[in-house]
Amino acid sequence: MKRQKNVLETIHMIDKEKLDIRTITMGISLMDCIDGDGEKARQKIYDKITRYAENLVKVGNQIETEYGIPIINKRISVTPISLIAGASSDTDYVAYARILDKAAREVGVNFIGGFSALVQKGFAKGDRILIDSIPQALSETERVCSSVNLASSKAGINLDAVAQMGKIIKETAVLTKDNDSIGCAKLVVFANAVDDNPFMAGAFHGVGEPEAVINVGVSGPGTVKRALEKVKGQPIQEVSENIKKTAFKITRAGQLVGNEVSRRLDVPFGILDLSLAPTPEVGDSVARIFEEIGLGAAGAHGTTAALALLNDAVKKGGIMASSSVGGLSGAFIPVSEDEGMISAVQNGALTFDKLEAMTSVCSVGLDMIAIPGDTPDTTISGMIADEAAIGVINNKTTAVRVIPVQGKDVGDTAEFGGLLGYAPILPVSKFSSADFINRGGRIPAPIHSFKN
Amino acid sequence: MEGKGIITVVGKDKVGIIYSVTRVLAENNVNVEDISQTILQDYFTMMMMVNLSSVSCEFNKLQEILEDLGKELGLSIRIQREEIFNYMHEI
Structure with a gap:
């Protein structure tokens, strides 16, 4: 009878509560593809990716069938291209993005991450060229994702990079203006980026990672919400307890899938990222969990506390379930990708400032937020600086993925389609950040970074 | 293929469900190791463990x-x- 209950519960979680494995992401090192001749390097990159990931989609589909749990995305992350391309004499890296796009298409993955640079302490030659190439690269390719890490608790905040990324985001928005500036949805700016994140747009294969690795990202906000319906009105620790138990089950499903993929592809299993990743579909929302906990809408006073509890309980449940937890692991709060968040913005409950406060306790940051197309680049840089400061001071990953939607303003809605969803344009501060950003230089690392 | 599978059948009860399912399993050389069934809120729920x-x-x-x-x-x-x-x- 107990077994029957368990089986039915699992089936219910998958069918009705949209439990799924959000992504299996194969990390591939491109270190051995470095070549002084860019053309040769790109050929090596293409050959290596298509060889390693040849069966990724096939095996993912097999496992989905056999275990009856949907695996939504199969993806690839690679070594930051700035490190690979830097050895060549190329002065523009768009061709590297094109080859990544081609390889992704060939093996059938929907995104490939790693058109990236790590500049938290300063720019190397390859970093500068890569960052300059981002707008063109994202406008010319379909599946390539780009990220830039520009701050860390150890190094501080590279304000020159902060200033530049404001401009790069604007340029990317302009070049992809015909599709509601969708290029910016594939570009994320990080503080304390992690080496083993399986989620896009920020996935890249860190330099300390092995030759190839399988990282898995789970999901399941719907399942958490449903579990909380059983403890309505009970003291808040019951909420935490329930989230933990649910996170445990979700994580175990992810662990099983990760082990199987790894075994069948003969690629080591890296980490399980136990983030609650929402989608724009009804019943798959993190924001609706806040409502279940007792808030009128995401953004009401108390939301930050509820999110802190949620994030912590998810980690606690997940840690028990898997011995290789990593990545970002927590609750994601993207706006356009979460039906409940979109609705909270539409009815005025959720503002940009509240989102910023929430990022101090969530697992990432300001994510998939559509802002007016005429927002100055220095204002975007100001957002990046704030977010980086939250990450650097709190020893956590933070990120900014905002979309200054060209030709649209507050009152309009941006449509990105698919899992990227849609978002009403959020108003931002009208006051200037320009003189602060234009100072340039580096905000020193905080005092608590000196732990050696 | 190694291992075991769980077959779940959920729906309105009627004559011959077990017969139809086990016939298909026999045709494909799948051995049934355990069967349990119950009626939950008018719904027939059967679970089989198969080899x-x-x-x-x-x-x-x-x-x-x-x-x-x-x-x-x-x-x-x-x-x-x-x-x-x-x-x-299970832990």
Whole structure:
């Protein structure tokens, strides 16, 4: 009878509560593809990716069938291209993005991450060229994702990079203006980026990672919400307890899938990222969990506390379930990708400032937020600086993925389609950040970074 | 194929459900190791543990056959490998 209950519960979680494995992401090192001749390097990159990931989609589909749990995305992350391309004499890296796009298409993955640079302490030659190439690269390719890490608790905040990324985001928005500036949805700016994140747009294969690795990202906000319906009105620790138990089950499903993929592809299993990743579909929302906990809408006073509890309980449940937890692991709060968040913005409950406060306790940051197309680049840089400061001071990953939607303003809605969803344009501060950003230089690392 | 599968049949009760399902399993050389059934809120729920070690077709083929049978009988029939349930509910 107990077994029957368990089986039915699992089936219910998958069918009705949209439990799924959000992504299996194969990390591939491109270190051995470095070549002084860019053309040769790109050929090596293409050959290596298509060889390693040849069966990724096939095996993912097999496992989905056999275990009856949907695996939504199969993806690839690679070594930051700035490190690979830097050895060549190329002065523009768009061709590297094109080859990544081609390889992704060939093996059938929907995104490939790693058109990236790590500049938290300063720019190397390859970093500068890569960052300059981002707008063109994202406008010319379909599946390539780009990220830039520009701050860390150890190094501080590279304000020159902060200033530049404001401009790069604007340029990317302009070049992809015909599709509601969708290029910016594939570009994320990080503080304390992690080496083993399986989620896009920020996935890249860190330099300390092995030759190839399988990282898995789970999901399941719907399942958490449903579990909380059983403890309505009970003291808040019951909420935490329930989230933990649910996170445990979700994580175990992810662990099983990760082990199987790894075994069948003969690629080591890296980490399980136990983030609650929402989608724009009804019943798959993190924001609706806040409502279940007792808030009128995401953004009401108390939301930050509820999110802190949620994030912590998810980690606690997940840690028990898997011995290789990593990545970002927590609750994601993207706006356009979460039906409940979109609705909270539409009815005025959720503002940009509240989102910023929430990022101090969530697992990432300001994510998939559509802002007016005429927002100055220095204002975007100001957002990046704030977010980086939250990450650097709190020893956590933070990120900014905002979309200054060209030709649209507050009152309009941006449509990105698919899992990227849609978002009403959020108003931002009208006051200037320009003189602060234009100072340039580096905000020193905080005092608590000196732990050696 | 190694291992065990769990078949779940959910839907409105009628004559011959077990017969139809086990006939398909026998045709594909799948041994039934355990069956339990119950009526939950008017819904017939049957669970079978089956051994897949000598199944005569591919897993996805068997799944297709069972799904087709489900459509024919107006029931939901699914087969999943056993590990997913063990993993999620046992430490």
